[in-house]
Amino acid sequence: MPAHPRVPDPAEGPLQAFAYDLRKLGHGNVSVAWIARHPDTKVSRATLYAALSGTRLPRVETVSTLLRWWVGIPLLEAERLDERFLESPWAWMWRVRDGERRQMAELWRTRYGQLEREINFERESRPRAASVTITVPLEQQRFIDELRDAIRNTGHEHDLWLLFGALGSRVERYLAGDAIPTDDTCELVAQCLAQALPLEAGVLRLRLMRSAVVARAARTRERRIARRSKTSST
Numbered sequence: 001m002p003a004h005p006r007v008p009d010p011a012e013g014p015l016q017a018f019a020y021d022l023r024k025l026g027h028g029n030v031s032v033a034w035i036a037r038h039p040d041t042k043v044s045r046a047t048l049y050a051a052l053s054g055t056r057l058p059r060v061e062t063v064s065t066l067l068r069w070w071v072g073i074p075l076l077e078a079e080r081l082d083e084r085f086l087e088s089p090w091a092w093m094w095r096v097r098d099g100e101r102r103q104m105a106e107l108w109r110t111r112y113g114q115l116e117r118e119i120n121f122e123r124e125s126r127p128r129a130a131s132v133t134i135t136v137p138l139e140q141q142r143f144i145d146e147l148r149d150a151i152r153n154t155g156h157e158h159d160l161w162l163l164f165g166a167l168g169s170r171v172e173r174y175l176a177g178d179a180i181p182t183d184d185t186c187e188l189v190a191q192c193l194a195q196a197l198p199l200e201a202g203v204l205r206l207r208l209m210r211s212a213v214v215a216r217a218a219r220t221r222e223r224r225i226a227r228r229s230k231t232s233s234t
Contacts, residue, residue, distance in 0.1 A: 008054025018115050019054030022066065026052075029070045040074065041065055042187045057119050061184045063112050064089040071105045072096045132226035136177040139218035143211040144175055147189075150204065151175075154196035164192045180215050181208070 010017035026032070032052070036045035043065045051058035051066060068074055077095035090109055096102040136144070151157050151171075160168040167188055173179040181189060190204035197204070 006053060008052075012054070014115055014118060015057060016054035018111065019052055022063070023052045025070045026066065032066075035065065035069050038069075042191075043184060047184070057116060059182065059184055060089045060112065060116075063108075064092070067105055067108050068092045071101055071108060073098070073101070132223055132230055134219070134222040134226050137215070137218035137222050140177060140180065140215035143180065143208075143215040144177060146207065146211050147171075148175055150193050150197065154193065156196065163196060164189070167192065180212050180219070183209050183212075186212055 007023065008016035008019040010020040032048045033045060035041055036043070036048055043062050047058075047062050048066060050056070051062045072092055073096070074092070076097060077092065078097055090105075093102060093105045093109070096105060148157070151160070151163065154163060156163045160171055164171050167185075170179070170181070170185065171189065174181055186208040187201075187205050190201045190208055193199075193204050194201035
């Protein structure tokens with residue numbers, strides 16, 4: 001992702017308008033590069049810049065990270081809470097001491113939620129590719145085994161909520177083969193695991209991310225093969 005992505009045109013649609021206004025919000029504040037280097041940031045620099053391009057809907061963790069530094073004042077936040085048991089992407093909002101800034105953060109969160117619902121509605125309205133059923137690919141099973149082994153080594157395989165808090169339900173889906181985590185979620189999962197394992201979160205994150213990338217590619221491959229087979233048989 002280039003350090004200076006194309007300035008989105010707000011007239012092109014709500015996604016571009018959101019990205020355009022988000023860029024304006026950042027003017028005069030700390031830079032994206034500075035945010036990406038901060039120890040609290042769990043989103044990559046490229047992902048942060050991508051949120052300002054208006055080419056696709058950014059993840060909630062990405063938008064929340066930018067807003068935390070451009071609306072809130074992290075260095076002046078109130079005492080930290082155990083964020084594992086809160087809606088973590090927006091937990092910082094309840095630590096903002098200034099009422100006006102907290103209200104602004106709420107407005108941005110509401111706007112993002114509306115944009116997300118609008119874009120998801122448009123996606124659902126488009127003609128979908130042929131529905132196919134596939135078994136869990138070998139590559140995804142390797143990811144599941146790696147995640148399950150890490151959890152088992154913590155001794156909490158039967159009480160995931162102790163490890164992951166609000167992430168527990170998502171981790172259950174990963175273990176069942178129903179979903180594969182994004183890079184951002186791999187980061188969160190690794191942080192939780194690192195609290196109970198003699199491994200650095202960065203090491204765990206890279207392992208999970210690499211395995212998840214391969215697993216996603218395998219599922220795409222298997223769906224493509226299944227659709228071709230379904231088309232040729234009709």
